[in-house]
Amino acid sequence: ISLGYIGLYEVASVFYGGEWEANPAAKDFTVDIIRQMKQLCEDWSDAYDYHFSVYSTPSESLTDRFCRLDKAKFGEVENITDKDYYTNSFHYDVRKNPTPFEKLDFEKIYPEAGASGGFIHYCEYPVLQQNPKALEAVWDYAYDRVGYLGTNTPIDHCYECHFEGDFEPTERGFKCPNCGNTDPKTVDVVKRTCGYLGNPQARPMVHGRHQEIAARVKHMNGSTIYNPGQA
Template sequence: MLRAINKKVDAAQPDFHAFLSVYATPSESLCDRFAELDRARFGEVAGVNDRGYYENSFHFPSYLDTNPVAKISFEAEYTPLTPGGFMFYVEAPNLTDNPAAFEAIWDEAYDHVGYFGINSPADVCFVCDFEGEFTCDRHGYVCPSCGNRDETKANVIRRLCGYLGAPMKRPVVAGKQEEIASRVKHA
């Protein structure tokens, strides 16, 4: 599909006074908006639009279990097909106590992909001093130790669509929240 899109872009290039290119990471709000529009138009299609969101670009599905090397290998094949830009990342458990794992993942990415990040949660609750990963549900984030949901008494950072955000302080669209909640750690 990306090859076909690139051919269309190349064919359209003479009509523009700027360079056209395929960019691989869509906006945060489109992940659920396009899925909703497609369900209205085509009905629910199992394995395609039956979740409240679409995955960003060519990423390995966030809800499927894999390991960092397999994910990087799968996504690396798309690099030449997205010359306008792309983002690679893996979800990892908190790696503060395992710097060797962090470095091994980073080395693998360095050898195979461009722009890369490791999502390793380090949330903090200012009520009970919990440090680790908050639980994510359809209502947002909650401290697994004391149940705190107050965004003024906690710090939660997540990768949203290529950028880091504080979803307790600035909630994301419902589809992106569902996608974040479904992310499987790549260990």
């Protein structure tokens, strides 16, 4: 039985402010939360003879629903409900841009503290077809530090103007930044919705998840346009 959680970033923001990642006391607070959840699961496993585990949830619709319910009850709270989404599991605030190495170093303790039910790390990149060594450097660095790493790099494609790269978010989906095409029949948009890759133009997401994806920034500098002729 896996018991999932989301919103660890928002919990710490309540007590330490939205920039808490640089505060060691705030991080210790969040790690202690995970360790207490793990201990409770171990206690329940012993008591009920079932295996309980902590799941670092890649929530899809819950990120929207929980935030929406809290916003109705508590109003618009900075760094909490004003974003219209809650941050998945232990992830670094998606609006900030640490390097991939800094992000992995920051997050690696959370699965160690308690994630027997599953977890995923990920980093956001620009187009890396012309710079595979940069991606290899992150993979090499992550190899003995984390157990599961997702790689988010733009592969969106427009079949009208043949743009390849990163589409721009709109109010309800994504559009080609070159010609403005949004037709799901003539564009291919690939985003890491949660732990999996999805096509939000063909299968629209709930509002909160769309806002979270639109808020993500790159953890490495570089172009978001794929140019096959570039050296």
